[in-house]
Amino acid sequence: MKISKEKFGQAFDALVAEYQIIAPVSDANGIAFKGVKSFSEVKQDYLNSKLPPKAFFFPQHEKLMSYKKEGKDVTVKSELKVENTVLFGIRPCDAKGMQLLDMVFKNDQYTDPYYFERRDKSVIIGVACNKIAPTCFCSSFGLSPAGSEGSDIFLIDLGDSYDVEVITEKGKAVAARFEALSELSADEQALVDKIKDAETSSKVDVSTTTSKLDKMFNNPYWDTLQEKCIGCNVCSFSCPTCHCFDISEEVRKNEGTRVRTWDACMAPLFTLHGSGHNPRDNKKTRWRQRMMHKFNYFVHNNGSMSCVGCGRCIKGCPVNMDIRQVIDGANKAELVVE
Amino acid sequence: MNKIINDIRETARQLLAEGKVDVVIGYEKGSLPLKATPCFVHSSEGVDSLIWDETCENNLATYVAKTPGKKAIVAKGCDSRALAVLLQENQIVRDDLYIIGVSCHGVIDQRKIGAEVGEILEASISDGKISVKGMEGDKEYLFTEVKDATCQTCRYPNPVMEDLHIGDTIEVSQEAAAFADVEALESKSDSERQEYFKEQMSKCIRCYACRNACPLCYCQECFVDCNSPRWLTGGVNRAENLLFQAGRVMHLAGRCVDCGACSRACPQGVDIRALNRKMTKDVYVMYNHESGISEEGKPALNEYSANDPEQFLVKE
Amino acid sequence: MGEIQVETENKKYEPKIAAFLCNWCSYAGADLAGVGRIQYPATIRTIRVPCSGRINPLYVLKAMANGADGVLVSGCHPGDCHYISGNYVARRKFALIKSLLNHVGLEEDRISFSWVSAAEGGRFAEVVKGVTERVSALGPNNGIFKVVDGGAADE
Ligand code: SF4
Ligand code: SF4
Ligand code: SF4
Ligand code: SF4
Ligand code: SF4
Numbered sequence: 143m144k145i146s147k148e149k150f151g152q153a154f155d156a157l158v159a160e161y162q163i164i165a166p167v168s169d170a171n172g173i174a175f176k177g178v179k180s181f182s183e184v185k186q187d188y189l190n191s192k193l194p195p196k197a198f199f200f201p202q203h204e205k206l207m208s209y210k211k212e213g214k215d216v217t218v219k220s221e222l223k224v225e226n227t228v229l230f231g232i233r234p235c236d237a238k239g240m241q242l243l244d245m246v247f248k249n250d251q252y253t254d255p256y257y258f259e260r261r262d263k264s265v266i267i268g269v270a271c272n273k274i275a276p277t278c279f280c281s282s283f284g285l286s287p288a289g290s291e292g293s294d295i296f297l298i299d300l301g302d303s304y305d306v307e308v309i310t311e312k313g314k315a316v317a318a319r320f321e322a323l324s325e326l327s328a329d330e331q332a333l334v335d336k337i338k339d340a341e342t343s344s345k346v347d348v349s350t351t352t353s354k355l356d357k358m359f360n361n362p363y364w365d366t367l368q369e370k371c372i373g374c375n376v377c378s379f380s381c382p383t384c385h386c387f388d389i390s391e392e393v394r395k396n397e398g399t400r401v402r403t404w405d406a407c408m409a410p411l412f413t414l415h416g417s418g419h420n421p422r423d424n425k426k427t428r429w430r431q432r433m434m435h436k437f438n439y440f441v442h443n444n445g446s447m448s449c450v451g452c453g454r455c456i457k458g459c460p461v462n463m464d465i466r467q468v469i470d471g472a473n474k475a476e477l478v479v480e
Numbered sequence: 481m482n483k484i485i486n487d488i489r490e491t492a493r494q495l496l497a498e499g500k501v502d503v504v505i506g507y508e509k510g511s512l513p514l515k516a517t518p519c520f521v522h523s524s525e526g527v528d529s530l531i532w533d534e535t536c537e538n539n540l541a542t543y544v545a546k547t548p549g550k551k552a553i554v555a556k557g558c559d560s561r562a563l564a565v566l567l568q569e570n571q572i573v574r575d576d577l578y579i580i581g582v583s584c585h586g587v588i589d590q591r592k593i594g595a596e597v598g599e600i601l602e603a604s605i606s607d608g609k610i611s612v613k614g615m616e617g618d619k620e621y622l623f624t625e626v627k628d629a630t631c632q633t634c635r636y637p638n639p640v641m642e643d644l645h646i647g648d649t650i651e652v653s654q655e656a657a658a659f660a661d662v663e664a665l666e667s668k669s670d671s672e673r674q675e676y677f678k679e680q681m682s683k684c685i686r687c688y689a690c691r692n693a694c695p696l697c698y699c700q701e702c703f704v705d706c707n708s709p710r711w712l713t714g715g716v717n718r719a720e721n722l723l724f725q726a727g728r729v730m731h732l733a734g735r736c737v738d739c740g741a742c743s744r745a746c747p748q749g750v751d752i753r754a755l756n757r758k759m760t761k762d763v764y765v766m767y768n769h770e771s772g773i774s775e776e777g778k779p780a781l782n783e784y785s786a787n788d789p790e791q792f793l794v795k796e
Numbered sequence: 797m798g799e800i801q802v803e804t805e806n807k808k809y810e811p812k813i814a815a816f817l818c819n820w821c822s823y824a825g826a827d828l829a830g831v832g833r834i835q836y837p838a839t840i841r842t843i844r845v846p847c848s849g850r851i852n853p854l855y856v857l858k859a860m861a862n863g864a865d866g867v868l869v870s871g872c873h874p875g876d877c878h879y880i881s882g883n884y885v886a887r888r889k890f891a892l893i894k895s896l897l898n899h900v901g902l903e904e905d906r907i908s909f910s911w912v913s914a915a916e917g918g919r920f921a922e923v924v925k926g927v928t929e930r931v932s933a934l935g936p937n938n939g940i941f942k943v944v945d946g947g948a949a950d951e
Contacts, residue, residue, distance in 0.1 A: 170679070170683070170749070171683055171748055171749050189599060189615075192747070192748075193685070202685065202716050203714055203715055203716045203717075273615065275599050275615070276512075276599065276601055277512070277599075366520065366522075369518075369520040369543075369547070370517060370518040370519065370520065370543075372542065372689070372692040372693055372745075373692055374687050374688050374689035374691075374692045374693070374745070375686075375687040375688060375689070376687045376689050376747050379685055379687050380747065388714065390713075390714050392713050392714070392715075401713075401714055401715075403714035403715075403716070409688070410705075411705050456511070456512070457512075458747040460538070460689045460692075460693050460744070460745035460747075461517055461518055461538060461693075462510040462511060462512060462515045462516070462517035463517075464510075464511035464512075466511070467511055665899070666899070670898070670901050670902075670903060670904075671901060672901075673899060673900060673901040674900065674901020674902075674940055675901070676901075677900040677901055677940075678901075678940065703854060711854055711858060719861065719940065719941055720861075722900065722940065722941060723857050723858070723861050723941060726857055726896060726897070726900065726941075727853070727854050727857055729896060730853040730854075730857075730889070730892065730893055730896065733889075733892045733896075734888070734892075755896065755899070755900070758895070758896060758899045759892060759895075759896060762891070762892055762895050763892070766888075766891060767888065780888065781885070781888050781889060781892075782885075784881065784884035784885055784887065784888060785884075786874065786875070786884070788884070788887050788888060788891070789891065790887065790891075791891070792890050792891040792894040792895070792909050793909050793910055793911070794908040794909060794910045794923065794926065794927065796910070796922070796923065796926065
């Protein structure tokens, strides 16, 4: 089924009354996901945002609670604020990335309320990638530029209209407002099929990576791999699946807040103990951690790799460390007896 | 292949084969168009990956202290200045270092190209021309049109110290340093400048790529990582970001060699240089000092003169 | 110390000014003003440091971030440093931090530097009065640096 962009825009604008709407816009710095009030603000022709949309569920800096002591009384207040949200224009890699984050923030013992209150109150409208950047390699992970996994509603841009696929119950509630849906013409169907069949031209073979990494903890591969890395946080902060955080107290006099901030395994401080000991005190062990976590530990723990091939870390890295080459290098590394 | 690249490779081959150094730090072709990437060559077999062109934008001096053993480094003007400051500050040992100097015509500002042609698919450089195939269209540039802002004002394209020079040297004007970029900002009102920096700082995601790319940010514990005292909260907002940048820029005042590595490393396009350049200008104007132009000398804030200007005092 | 309010247009508002004073000269100067019962506004919060050379530019930044409306830095006159050259070294840092802050749009009058000797109790009071007047005229720290509570949102 398809909906004209005009009708879609009307439905979108009507949603503003009930939802906070986040969509791609073009700003001084490229494409960013931001709050919008009307469909006319939305950038329709874009590759993907510079920073991943994970921040809407897992903000870079978030107050968890605040507290205050007055005399003997201590008051503690939750700082969680949640709005019904529509995230429009999420690319398939990022939609999948959110599913991977779900696995982190929920397990059989604990569900993170801060993440899930927001996650549960939001609807993901995914949009297929008509154009594929040279750094995109999602097809390596069994994903695709037109994959609907992780979206509640999935759209394919046909120029003047969108092909609409409603995927979940949450999606249904929003899609109920779409009017004047009609069948695709034969030409449009052909276009949809073409977009659905497309793959990223860049691909890495990850079929053996996990099992190879099982045997690589002490491999000399890590010695040379890390040399050029300057240990910034660009790759982690721009990754839709990186999720490590730090918790700290901001205290002043008799009141304070507990905050959660993104952290990253590439920073030495990440593993620094209070004693001064640092179990990962060099770039070698840090890069090994990054690779192992994404392509080995996460697979063992959650059954999936924690990279979706969005290519953001490749574009952002100041020294052009290319994760595709890193994976490839690990695949080809000579095994040493451990 | 051009003569410079050939000479770099031959030099590296010799140095490694003769065991004079353990590693050669240079550049190799990167995985993206118009990108070179730092490379560490440990044996003479690896030297053929070394390159030299207008994409060699990282400041390799960053790696010197952190790389063990004897090392050779391919250094352009600004890399050599950073090395000079590091020597002045006793951070590196001259005898462990072999400097392969190359004169630099400047590096390419990829961001500018990307903004015009979209994602860069293919690119080639020849004879001062850069042809780019982009997702939004193709374009041909003269190198001068897309030369990085830092390189446009560079006064030391030739290495200030080296063990070997490769290629020609570049003639430089003997005129006093010009700071048109700083003056343009200075001529604005307080509130206009405030708006400008508010906007810049709100882009920062505190990834610290700028700090880590900088050859002169080498503190064992940076003030941003220090939790006693805790200079910064974990907050990522423009006020905190400015506190970070202002602190960093102050630490680099009189030391920054204006290599632009920080600005180029920034994934968010924050105009960090606007802050550093202001300090560079002040230091130049007030103390007649340029950082890292020779092995001798001291950073500007390690010296003083009884006649230093005092305009900063309150008017009474 | 006297508790008087400065005469400004904005009578109610009393700014908070962080004053970094060197132990040997300016702190002693402030003390002398106190002993001599020379009145000056109670707007300053004094932080005693061993030497103006000990003043890290981050102190100035952090004071502004923590909500000070202004900062006063004061040490011995050049040539009179107890440690011989501390204030000469500090002088360059002071010039630069002042210039940098002005460059990012902080009003010039929020950050003040002055040399005050141990004998200049009267002058110390005058300096504080002057600084207080100028900061009062600017009103509360407008927030280019001010961090409210490490909050997440920008604005
Ligand atoms: S590791 Fe890189 S390519 Fe993979 S999901 Fe993260 S940012 Fe994207
Ligand atoms: S972005 Fe690049 S330099 Fe920075 S930590 Fe990641 S790999 Fe290292
Ligand atoms: S590199 Fe840019 S975004 Fe990262 S901390 Fe520095 S200024 Fe901020
Ligand atoms: S602050 Fe920036 S321009 Fe200055 S030396 Fe460091 S990286 Fe180079
Ligand atoms: S910002 Fe300052 S403290 Fe941090 S590394 Fe650079 S010079 Fe050191």
